[in-house]
Amino acid sequence: MAAGGFCKLPDGRVVVALNLPSPTTADSPAAVRVLVHAQNRARALTRLRNLGMRAVYLRGNAAPPTPDEITAVLHHPDGLIWRTVPDNAVASLELWRPIRALLSRPAART
Template identity: 75%
Template sequence: MPGGGFVKLPNGSVVVALTLPRPVVDCGGGPVRVLVHAANRARALTRLRNLGMRAVYLRGNTQPPTPDEVTAVLHHPDGLLWRAVPDDVEELWHPIRALLRGA
């Protein structure tokens, strides 16, 4: 289920969405959907790598962020969110520090 994509915004910045395996430090199961807002794709991936997600790559644009995902990440002060996959409409987006807690 790994995949991801991006969308370029009118101001030139991008929103990158990636489906990743859950970090080992987290006891939950299944993959997560991570959203990153940055100036460009390289900086978005660098933000994730700086958080300890070293093997994060964006190959292709098979699962670009939906309009709802773009809205969610643009309205978050950190510009970095995650949610469990498959999407559960009842589950809210979480700040990235909640996923990496205990790392």
């Protein structure tokens, strides 16, 4: 598992950020950054596991969400968004997308 972390909000809820390998293989990014807004860390991870991402764990707080990431996930109605992991300044301009867009990508055919 790559980097991940969390931030506790003033109301007691948390925002969890995880860098995960892309769940699809057809011309998809090597890794994605997923943000989850939930009551606590366990519920955030359960939300991802219920979507089929079974091997999702949060160990430590090496890469907590940035203030911009927290704002993005709090303003999304589902509270669950993703984008590719930025490797340079250009990639960091990519917009956040709902998790449905990641999970509905077609798999590679051989």
